[in-house]
Amino acid sequence: MPFERELHCAVACRNLKCNSVKYRSWIALPLFCLISAFGVMHNAVANESLQIVDARVPAVDKAGGDLPLTMTIKNEADSADALLRVRCPVANFSERHIVDRGEGAPAMRSISNIPVPAKTSLELKRDGYHVMLLQLRQALAPGETFKCAVVFQKAGTIETEVQVQK
Numbered sequence: 307m308p309f310e311r312e313l314h315c316a317v318a319c320r321n322l323k324c325n326s327v328k329y330r331s332w333i334a335l336p337l338f339c340l341i342s343a344f345g346v347m348h349n350a351v352a353n354e355s356l357q358i359v360d361a362r363v364p365a366v367d368k369a370g371g372d373l374p375l376t377m378t379i380k381n382e383a384d385s386a387d388a389l390l391r392v393r394c395p396v397a398n399f400s401e402r403h404i405v406d407r408g409e410g411a412p413a414m415r416s417i418s419n420i421p422v423p424a425k426t427s428l429e430l431k432r433d434g435y436h437v438m439l440l441q442l443r444q445a446l447a448p449g450e451t452f453k454c455a456v457v458f459q460k461a462g463t464i465e466t467e468v469q470v471q472k
């Protein structure tokens with residue numbers, strides 16, 4: 307996609323160079339192209355500083371229930387980030403959860419976001435920070451995969467493939 311955009315840009319630059327009689331627009335478009343190409347490169351670098359690996363859910367044989375979604379978030383950036391929300395086509399809603407351990411049994415609690423420290427690999431898990439998929443729309447068989455959009459405060463939206471565990 308970035309390559310296509312640059313290619314399109316290069317063609318536009320050349321056309322204008324040939325057709326234009328105005329020196330000012332002759333210089334303006336190449337400049338615009340340069341800035342545009344830089345924007346594409348900058349986005350690519352920004353997204354690489356935060357990665358999601360190993361996203362998974364347990365298998366479930368019927369729709370309607372809730373399911374914990376776990377993953378590892380690798381933040382190589384110098385600044386902290388936060389997981390704000392997750393959208394998956396297989397569930398109606400999702401929440402960010404933390405597990406509280408008090409006097410009684412451990413209990414899950416909904417939180418507004420999951421903090422992701424700088425220069426850290428954060429492992430989401432069932433007994434710690436995790437994402438809860440609510441009101442599943444379908445059963446999920448072992449080995450199946452589906453895609454989710456994970457939205458971070460700084461890194462923006464990152465799409466990840468989720469594996470249904472065996």
Ligand SMILES: [Cu+2]
Pocket residue numbers: 374403414436437438
């Ligand atoms: Cu939960």
